[in-house]
Amino acid sequence: MSTKEQTYIMVKPDGVQRGLVGDIIARFEKRGFKLVALKLVQATTEHLEKHYADLKGKPFFPGLIKYMASGPVVAMVWEGLDAVKTGRVMLGATNPLASAPGTIRGDYALAVGRNICHGSDAVESAQKEIALWFPEGLVQYTNTLEGWVFE
């Protein structure tokens, strides 16, 4: 059964610099997901180390944190049916070379260390990431088109 979920999606510094913010937002909008939080943030190293805490110890970790702190990111929360899994499908594989055309990474990226967008990998990590990036909470409103997207 599909369930209504929230996922944390983030345009990474390379995606912002390359002018891909609008395209990435448009993909989630057009798919039917509801935007419930959005902001442009220059994240601190400490904050990014919390976001990627599970990867601490990996050889690429220092480079990853430096990359993620190299410019502002666009932090977003999108809500809808199976938002976490569907968001990952829309993103493509971690390594863009393994991402199918039509996915965000498969359309715009080549290198794993410059893969332009983040998406939560599980409902529990989505909840953790949303709490980390949006401690102020999400925005509550009614989307009047909902009846055209959901049964």
Ligand code: UDP
């Ligand atoms: N990463 C990297 N080298 C690797 C694996 C990952 O630079 O060999 C980076 C890449 O930017 C990736 C991020 O670390 O998006 C987080 O890794 P994860 O395995 O969580 O991939 P994701 O969930 O982003 O697909």
Ligand code: MG
């Ligand atoms: Mg991940």
